[in-house]
Amino acid sequence: MLRRRHNDGKVVKITIDGEAVDARAGESVAAAVLAHASGATRTTPVSGAPRASYCMMGVCFECLMEIDGEPNRQGCMVRVEEGMSVRRQQGARDMERAS
Numbered sequence: 567m568l569r570r571r572h573n574d575g576k577v578v579k580i581t582i583d584g585e586a587v588d589a590r591a592g593e594s595v596a597a598a599v600l601a602h603a604s605g606a607t608r609t610t611p612v613s614g615a616p617r618a619s620y621c622m623m624g625v626c627f628e629c630l631m632e633i634d635g636e637p638n639r640q641g642c643m644v645r646v647e648e649g650m651s652v653r654r655q656q657g658a659r660d661m662e663r664a665s
């Protein structure tokens with residue numbers, strides 16, 4: 567069972583796949599997604615298999631998500647911010663938006 571260790575009572579509002587949720591200030595995007603959306607943070611480009619955050623320290627890359635419109639961000643390495651838009655990444659990123 568996962569337990570949140572960071573809890574100073576401050577809340578920031580973000581959206582996860584368009585759904586408004588309250589996240590705890592200071593926690594990572596990956597932690598917020600695990601707490602609110604449960605399960606997969608992305609699906610693989612080849613088979614579409616669901617993947618979820620694993621290491622929570624920037625090593626495994628299982629937490630790749632679209633954060634504020636930018637794909638392939640490591641959710642475990644980004645702290646939530648007020649108004650942030652998070653999307654769980656489905657398959658390969660959209661190359662049209664890649665820069």
Ligand code: FES
Pocket residue numbers: 596618619620621622623624625626627628629630640641642643
């Ligand atoms: S959870 Fe492993 S890199 Fe983010």
